[in-house]
Amino acid sequence: MAEVRPDEISAILRKQLSGYESETDIYDVGTVLQVGDGIARVYGLSQVMMSELVEFPNDVYGMVLNLDEDSVGCVLFGESTKIKEGDTVKRTKRVASMPVGEEMLGRVITPLGLPVDGKGAINTEKFLPIERKALGVIQRQPVKEPLQTGIGAIDAMIPIGRGQRELIIGDRQTGKTAVAVDAIINQKYTHTEEAKELGIKPVYCIYVAIGQKSSTVAQVVAKLHEHGAMDYTTVIAATANEPTPLQFIAPYSGATLGEFFRDNGKHSLVVYDDLSKQAVAYRELSLLLRRPPGREAYPGDVFYLHSRLLERASKLNDDLGGGSLTALPIIETQQGDVSAYIPTNVISITDGQIYLESNLFNAGVRPAINVGISVSRVGGNAQIKAMKKVAGSLKLDLAQYRELEAFAKFGSDLDKATQKTLSKGARLVELLKQGQYAPVPIEKQVISIYLGTNGYLDNIAISDVKRFEKEVLEFFEVKNNKILGIIKKERQLSDSTIAEIRKIADEFIAVFK
Amino acid sequence: MTESKVSARYANSLLGSASDKGNLETVAKDMELVYSSIKSSGELSRTLSSPIVKAQVKTSILDEIFKKKISKETMDFLKFIVEKNRENLLESIVKKFLDLRDQKLGLVNVNVKSAVELGEDQKKKLKEKFEKLLNKIVRANFTIDPDVVGGFVAKVGDTVYDASLKNQLEILKKRFLKGGASLN
Numbered sequence A: 001m002a003e004v005r006p007d008e009i010s011a012i013l014r015k016q017l018s019g020y021e022s023e024t025d026i027y028d029v030g031t032v033l034q035v036g037d038g039i040a041r042v043y044g045l046s047q048v049m050m051s052e053l054v055e056f057p058n059d060v061y062g063m064v065l066n067l068d069e070d071s072v073g074c075v076l077f078g079e080s081t082k083i084k085e086g087d088t089v090k091r092t093k094r095v096a097s098m099p100v101g102e103e104m105l106g107r108v109i110t111p112l113g114l115p116v117d118g119k120g121a122i123n124t125e126k127f128l129p130i131e132r133k134a135l136g137v138i139q140r141q142p143v144k145e146p147l148q149t150g151i152g153a154i155d156a157m158i159p160i161g162r163g164q165r166e167l168i169i170g171d172r173q174t175g176k177t178a179v180a181v182d183a184i185i186n187q188k189y190t191h192t193e194e195a196k197e198l199g200i201k202p203v204y205c206i207y208v209a210i211g212q213k214s215s216t217v218a219q220v221v222a223k224l225h226e227h228g229a230m231d232y233t234t235v236i237a238a239t240a241n242e243p244t245p246l247q248f249i250a251p252y253s254g255a256t257l258g259e260f261f262r263d264n265g266k267h268s269l270v271v272y273d274d275l276s277k278q279a280v281a282y283r284e285l286s287l288l289l290r291r292p293p294g295r296e297a298y299p300g301d302v303f304y305l306h307s308r309l310l311e312r313a314s315k316l317n318d319d320l321g322g323g324s325l326t327a328l329p330i331i332e333t334q335q336g337d338v339s340a341y342i343p344t345n346v347i348s349i350t351d352g353q354i355y356l357e358s359n360l361f362n363a364g365v366r367p368a369i370n371v372g373i374s375v376s377r378v379g380g381n382a383q384i385k386a387m388k389k390v391a392g393s394l395k396l397d398l399a400q401y402r403e404l405e406a407f408a409k410f411g412s413d414l415d416k417a418t419q420k421t422l423s424k425g426a427r428l429v430e431l432l433k434q435g436q437y438a439p440v441p442i443e444k445q446v447i448s449i450y451l452g453t454n455g456y457l458d459n460i461a462i463s464d465v466k467r468f469e470k471e472v473l474e475f476f477e478v479k480n481n482k483i484l485g486i487i488k489k490e491r492q493l494s495d496s497t498i499a500e501i502r503k504i505a506d507e508f509i510a511v512f513k
Numbered sequence B: 001m002t003e004s005k006v007s008a009r010y011a012n013s014l015l016g017s018a019s020d021k022g023n024l025e026t027v028a029k030d031m032e033l034v035y036s037s038i039k040s041s042g043e044l045s046r047t048l049s050s051p052i053v054k055a056q057v058k059t060s061i062l063d064e065i066f067k068k069k070i071s072k073e074t075m076d077f078l079k080f081i082v083e084k085n086r087e088n089l090l091e092s093i094v095k096k097f098l099d100l101r102d103q104k105l106g107l108v109n110v111n112v113k114s115a116v117e118l119g120e121d122q123k124k125k126l127k128e129k130f131e132k133l134l135n136k137i138v139r140a141n142f143t144i145d146p147d148v149v150g151g152f153v154a155k156v157g158d159t160v161y162d163a164s165l166k167n168q169l170e171i172l173k174k175r176f177l178k179g180g181a182s183l184n
Helices: A006-016 A152-157 A176-191 A193-197 A214-226 A244-263 A275-288 A302-310 A341-349 A358-362 A385-413 A416-432 A442-453 A462-479 A481-490 A495-511 B002-021 B024-040 B042-049 B055-066 B072-083 B087-105 B120-134 B165-178
Strands: A025-036 A039-044 A052-055 A061-067 A072-076 A088-095 A097-100 A126-129 A167-170 A203-210 A233-238 A267-273 A324-332 A352-356 B107-114 B137-144 B151-156 B159-164
Touching: A039 A088, A061 A244, A072 A244, A097 A244, A126 A244, A152 A385, A152 A416, A152 A442, A167 A176, A167 A341, A176 A193, A176 A203, A176 A214, A176 A267, A176 A324, A176 A352, A203 A214, A203 A244, A203 A275, A214 A233, A233 A244, A244 A267, A244 A275, A244 A302, A244 A324, A275 A302, A275 A324, A275 A341, A302 A324, A302 A341, A324 A341, A352 A358, A385 A416, A385 A442, A416 A442, A416 A462, A442 A462, A442 A481, A442 A495, A462 A481, A462 A495, A481 A495, B002 B024, B002 B072, B002 B087, B024 B042, B024 B055, B024 B072, B024 B087, B042 B055, B042 B087, B055 B072, B072 B087, B087 B107, B107 B120, B120 B137, B120 B151, B151 B165, B159 B165
Parallel strands: A167 A324, A167 A352, A203 A233, A203 A267, A267 A324, B107 B137
Antiparallel strands: A025 A039, A025 A088, A025 B159, A039 A072, A052 A061, A052 A088, A061 A072, A097 A126, B107 B151, B151 B159
16 A cells, blocks of 8 residues: 655645745724625724725625725625624725636626636636726727627617617517527627638627526526537626625626727627616615615616616727627516616617517517617618618618508508508518527628518518528528628629629529419 | 714814813823723713713712812813713713824824733834834733734734734635645
8 A cells, every 4th residue: 555654745735835924914804883684884994995895704705885984884795694793804905806818708607707607617817897997088989890680670770889889678578688699699600710701800798697597597508508609608697596786796797808808809799688687786785775765766876887887888999909898788677668767777878779569579570679669879880881771771661661550450442552561561570570599690681681672572472471581591592602602791782793682583583482 | 973973073172172271181081081980880871871861960970970080171071061962972972082182192002912921022022013113102902812822913993913823724724725735
């Protein structure tokens, strides 16, 4: 039997602990006056900074949110039952921060950067504070690159640019998360070699789940895995059973990680799902910290809560690498009430919104986007020319259709022109329906919208529209792959391309039945 | 919160008037006596903060306890506080006053905890070291706490200078748990 000599052991011990020095430890302390409901009031800590991390006994950490005259209000990131009155609190002398790095991709983490997916420690090198100041005017440039979501209705009519903040708003069960997840899945294309050749930079995604069920988060992660989207995505999970302070800081963590990519000249997309839950978490904390309640019992600074978060979305100027951080905040409304406090706030902060409606959803229009009231205030500049060209008439046709929609039930009593508008509109609505987890590449979107707005669908039954679209795109792909390549490369529709598309479409219609 | 503001205001004005009159030392000494009496007698502080006991009674109680032991100025101050119905804050006012006086004189309290009684020489050295470090006059209080295991823990205000064996052992434990050191 092999023997281990004691001096060998002590040598190893000495070596491993070589960094260990016995020096006087100097730290600032305070005493817990009161604890409960995830809040602790601490006496002392006279030098403590706002939003500094403080260490409680039993490895519980807290964050300072209130600096009062003779006490400090902290929120706890752990169980408050582990802390009792009179416990000593230590300063850490650093503001709440999280580890960042590319190693985070493919992982599920807590808002403080600890892994929760059971795949072991994450070895990152850099730490960044969770709350950072948004960039100023000088460092930015206008949004000009498209961020394709792969959803036809959005890419055509409510385009999103890199560096934009586009709100996704709707009642429960209207497919808000589905839109965001589809957008993440569609970024897979940007990581391919082909995209690199075309000069499309990869987009790294961050999905922040706030106050959701753990099972829902697990489902999203599984779907992302299934579609190969997890390779470039980080999921930050602050589920409903997590302490409220974690739910409150989760979006800021997401923004910090996104900013890491942005500041390195890369592009990132952060989905905050959802900010109404974060506002509720913040309301809880504020009330427990005895801040005065305002409208709907939210504290006075909920607007700032969201504006400082969303202001961090940006497109850097070329001197700083031209990176971007696109934000897709999600807000859940109650019974379609968009005039509640939080929805109006976030609507006014963002650069546009995508409205999802439950009656559209139930009528089978999925994604249930109400294109009439959805807008994108800056994305139009970022649309590729080809899409801009075809989307113009699409918007017009759909607007006319909506105007006359109420008359649709009179059927054949209507005049010819009205009937034509109605039948075209109905076909376009059908064309924009799209399955979940099935993003469509931009060049295919261009072709199907071109065909839709140029009368190619007029003689096809509404029930056949989707089948027609599928088959015609297959026809383009299999038999005439060149044309798709041209649109992708040139990003615009020249007359010759249009002629080519028409020729192929006519060819296809002749055989379609 | 309002309490501390009120006490600070009373304490400040007493400090101001005492130093104007040049009898700060006497008043401070009196206040130390008052502080220790209130601290040691729960009955006294309970009586003072009780709303049932009339102000006159409180004044006469204070009079009887402190009359021969403290100066007239201090006595007047105590009576003034009772008159203003702030006697329930007396303890915090006195405490604040002593703190403010220390601040004014550049005094600082250093509480040193050690596992065993320190020798006179050690105490003196420690005191000198802190005086040099803080650039203030140090008033050192030494206590014994076996939990420290070895070395000492000195507390100055909110800052702790921890040179105890206990802390070192805890750091060592944390390091082991972190997985930085392995025996394989």
